[in-house]
Amino acid sequence: MALDMDWVRAAQANTSAIERRAATIGTRRSLKKEHQAAWLLKAITMIDLTTLAGDDTPGRVRRLCAKARQPVREDILAALGVEGITTGAVCVYHEMVPTAVAALKGTGIPVAAVSTGFPAGLSPYKLRLAEIGESVRAGASEIDIVISRRHVLTGDWQALFDEVREMRAECGDAHMKAILATGELGSLRNVARASLVAMMAGADFIKTSTGKESVNATLPVSLVMMRAIRDYHERTGYRVGYKPAGGISKAKDSLIYLSLLKDELGDAWLSPHLFRFGASSLLGDIERQLEHHVTGHYSASYRHAMG
Numbered sequence: 237m238a239l240d241m242d243w244v245r246a247a248q249a250n251t252s253a254i255e256r257r258a259a260t261i262g263t264r265r266s267l268k269k270e271h272q273a274a275w276l277l278k279a280i281t282m283i284d285l286t287t288l289a290g291d292d293t294p295g296r297v298r299r300l301c302a303k304a305r306q307p308v309r310e311d312i313l314a315a316l317g318v319e320g321i322t323t324g325a326v327c328v329y330h331e332m333v334p335t336a337v338a339a340l341k342g343t344g345i346p347v348a349a350v351s352t353g354f355p356a357g358l359s360p361y362k363l364r365l366a367e368i369g370e371s372v373r374a375g376a377s378e379i380d381i382v383i384s385r386r387h388v389l390t391g392d393w394q395a396l397f398d399e400v401r402e403m404r405a406e407c408g409d410a411h412m413k414a415i416l417a418t419g420e421l422g423s424l425r426n427v428a429r430a431s432l433v434a435m436m437a438g439a440d441f442i443k444t445s446t447g448k449e450s451v452n453a454t455l456p457v458s459l460v461m462m463r464a465i466r467d468y469h470e471r472t473g474y475r476v477g478y479k480p481a482g483g484i485s486k487a488k489d490s491l492i493y494l495s496l497l498k499d500e501l502g503d504a505w506l507s508p509h510l511f512r513f514g515a516s517s518l519l520g521d522i523e524r525q526l527e528h529h530v531t532g533h534y535s536a537s538y539r540h541a542m543g
């Protein structure tokens with residue numbers, strides 16, 4: 237759609253009310269026993285299993301892909317009466333895309349590539365756009381772009397809109413997740429406005445963080461972004477997905493995010509098509525909790541290594 241500046245300017249965020257609401261989220265619901273196990277299995281299907289490190293190697297990426305195909309030990313799944321679950325996607329840097337695509341061949345698990353000068357988004361604009369096409373041609377079917385934070389910080393919504401729209405066009409058939417890097421946007425009001433502009437420009441998902449900012453996914457930010465998604469759906473009929481990313485490493489936290497998602501956006505969003513966790517180590521803790529559910533014992537976390 238066109239950039240609707242009246243709508244963008246009208247977006248506000250009452251920080252103290254949002255923080256109060258966020259503080260109660262983890263205290264209101266408690267999932268036990270098989271309900272907890274079922275929600276944790278659901279969470280696994282929504283993980284973008286991620287490795288974004290300078291020392292990534294093909295071997296590490298292949299091990300991560302093996303984990304994406306078989307995220308939980310077979311005996312634990314058998315005891316739960318479940319089979320055939322996988323993570324939502326595997327997320328890597330461009331250079332690792334061909335390795336991940338080959339390792340996931342035939343599984344239907346998509347490969348997501350971080351792009352556009354990730355994480356800072358400050359390389360030459362033309363190169364940032366070209367990077368998207370390179371990753372799509374290498375086989376990535378999901379592209380996680382980073383926005384120029386300065387457009388938000390200077391209130392240049394038109395520049396942000398144009399940038400995201402051009403990036404969306406470069407993605408072609410690939411799904412685009414727009415990383416807002418909320419920890420660098422200065423205020424929750426800016427988060428609300430940037431979320432709206434990214435959706436107006438065609439983002440399929442809005443994502444909190446690269447995982448490299450000093451503050452990554454938080455509950456207050458999630459509340460603001462989910463409400464922007466709800467608002468956008470109510471006004472346009474389009475469902476945009478949500479991806480909190482960075483620092484989500486505990487099974488308990490994943491349940492809190494899913495409960496917030498259900499409260500704010502409803503059951504339609506409880507699917508990998510509309511919700512993902514960007515996380516490198518969350519799966520290990522979830523597997524550990526599932527093992528505890530089945531055996532009554534906790535194993536050491538090193539037994540649930542990711543890569």
Ligand SMILES: O=C[C@H](O)COP(=O)(O)O
Pocket residue numbers: 286288327445446447448481482483484485514515516517518
């Ligand atoms: O998008 C995903 C993040 O980079 C992962 O962050 P994490 O290593 O804190 O889980």
